[in-house]
Amino acid sequence: MSRQAVGAPLSRVDGRLKVTGRAMYAADHPTDGVVHAAVVGSTVARGRITGIDARAALALSGVLKVISHRNAPRLAYRPNPSSNNPEGGERLHVFQDDKVLFHGQPVAVVVATTPEAAQHGASLVEVRYDAEKPSTDLTGTPAHAPVTYARGDADQAMRSAAVRLEMTYRTTRNHHNALEPHATIARWDGDRLTVWDKTQWVVGTQKELAAVFGIEPDAVRVISPCVGGAFGSGLRAWPHVTIAALAARELARPVKLVLTRKQLYSGTGYRPAYEYHLRLGSDRRGRLIAMVHDIKAETSSYEDFEEGVLAAGQMLYSMPHVRQAYRTVPLDVNTPLYMRGPGHATAAFAIESALDELAHELDIDPIELRRRNEPSEDESDGTPFSTRRLRECYTLGAREFGWDRRAPEPRSTRDGDWLIGMGMAAGVHTTRRNPAQARVLLDARGSALVEAATSDMGPGTCTAMTQVAADALGLTVRAVDFRLGDSTMPPTPAHGGSQTMASVGSAVQDGCDQLRRQAIELAVADERSPLHGADAGDVAVTDGRLHVKDDPARGETYQQLLARNNRTRLETLGSFTPEEPRFSMYAYGATFAEVAVDHRLGLVRVRRMLGVYDVGRIISPKLADSQALGGMVGGIGTALLEHTVTDHRDGRIVNANLADYLVPVNADVPDLRAIYLDGEDREASPIGVKGLGEVVHIGVAPAIANAVFHATGRRIRRLPITAEALL
């Protein structure tokens, strides 16, 4: 056998495109006759528009049109259940009425021949409002009815528990802040709409545009070959996508709309702020008896956004009694959306901080405490785990990180002015799979083209799919071209939730397996083939050559086979449809952090981190490392820096820019390391993967918070952990 592509530390197949500036992101696509749009956002958070004066904007050189609810056509806004639009409530209908539901809501759009004129024009549109006092504070606003879960009798068990802890953890709103702003270019050709869009789901955007404009999905094509990061923000088609398409139709010209950095804070989603009240009871040896989770999260007044914040509390640790209530609080804000490790990351901050608090209370090592509460099955519903190797993550992580050097007593290690601490936390994320398809085409030269309508927001979809396809087809990586990001390609689920590899990768595997078998069948049935009469099961393909496994000399190339049979191509459509799960399937990780805290200034610096992951098979180790280290960097942001600040007097976000909304920069990031447990999970997916991109972020913030506690003896239950909190 030739060396396998899967598991080899390959560089990205699109690396050259990306380092030369030739990779095409949404706003990069050249479009003849394109004009530019700039959105006017509301300056109140709640109320009605009483007047719009666009005369000054229209008088500006280059300005072509100003569109608002006063002159916009009515749009269909059909229901679109196959989307990430929340089930409860109704999406914002742009320019359809005079209502203002949040600060920064699009109330008009200016279209002009240049971006400068559009932007200047937008600043000249005068909008008058009848404003009401908005409600934007999670604390003190009435909540929706809760989503609940219970097993045993948690309240009763709490009363009899030998050890009881009660804490409230708070997390702030975080914005995805991918470096690429959301952007859309829209063009109508008669009744057909083409958009170049920043999206994690071309099929999702296609369906949403069809629903909004009341046209058939086939009349909409969405193209998105490169996505400049997204972390969840591209899982829905936001109002600006509609605005671009609407403006293009009204002007009968292609329109480019790039949201400003400021507009991204109100024009796209975010990780909602939470208040997570947790009570736990255990015995004196640290065996958990009960947990009661009362969870509140922000949502908008018009849509009820919910995410998977409950799962970890039900299955991460063994205990007989659990009660959970998850309430969303409708506020005069735009709707949140999934952000890396959605729900799970928030739950991990509360639960993993609480475990650390219990460990300290009982004077038990935090890892030992977790071992004592490791379940043998998923106690949420009694299903067995497909694979769950958290214990190994702890053992390996402790050894590699030097956990034995950690003095148990907090505030006992110093380095000059710096207090040094070590912390760890577990992370868990649901393994998701959804139906996916992939087209595989082998041409007469023996090269393969594999296509699926998936995306690559950074993990390296093109590279990893190429590796899977190369091995399944018996080709070198160079002979495989994987393409994505076009709604005319075979449909796939959204590129998010760590489901791309498991879902699309399995469809690619299936399509390539079918094609390889098809070629082998053709050869063994062909009297002129050296493989004629061979058992198909004995034939393998290596470097594009079909041969008998035990007799490699007997064979021929794909090229020879196709030429002799007058075939210009072989083509298959691979598919993956997940079976009803019989197992509890999750990806797991353990994150270790060492921090230094300046005892006078309260500054926190992360000194080193290690993540150990149980995520099934690793397809592309070099890229996996980037994803894992990137997840840790994101976690440093959540733990220490990121905080969207709203002025509750008027509902305005006051730090809607990258100078005041802090994200980690190079100087914030020390050496980081990731380790993956060898193995695969065939229950999770035919190719053995469980999903990596989310779990690497989950558990990072609590590991850092626990390290801060170990360094200082101060327990900070609110993120981000700032210098002020430590002074």
Added chain:
Amino acid sequence: MSSELPDSRVPPEAEPASRLSRRTFIAVATATAAVGGGVVVVRNLVPGPSPLGTTPAETPPSGRVSLTVNGKRHTAEIDNRTSLLDLLREQLGLTGTKKGCDAGACGACTVLVDGRRVNACLALAVRLEGAEVTTIEGLAPGEDDDLHPLQQAFIEQDAFQCGYCTPGQIMSGVGCIREGHTGSREEIREWMSGNICRCGCYVQVVRAVEQAAGGK
């Protein structure tokens, strides 16, 4: 790292804005002529009056500027509001330079102006008379050209994921190496901190800069 233009850069002594604003231009009229080794592109990049033409539109102040981008000379009449970034992206078709924040906070638009690192979003194009601008497209212009050692190092170290900040990181890294700020990993981290990578590839960016600096 400097995000300011060289001190010698002054606004061009063009006609006063008040006189220019009386002019009428046809939007995006382009004339191209080859001169010597480079190409002089004469364009009119100022928006004209609204084609709807209902109100007499004011033409924005503009100025004529000649600058060299990746070895090619461009002469253009430019809307004074146009940033170097928008000139590159929207008018010269050089979309390799990215807009991340349009406010000098993220570094995605980093280019070299007369050899120095500059945030192209903060540089007004009309102020760049005579400037030599190098963008990502200038490092390895042809599809088959050898990559710049730092481009190659970015691929080998996997110093990017989504790739959106990458052109800015690489231009910044070229500047960082040229400035000699690569004595240690700590120094590289510090001098590469003007370029945000939201995917979090900082460890790999440092390795790539270290590799390219070491191979010089």
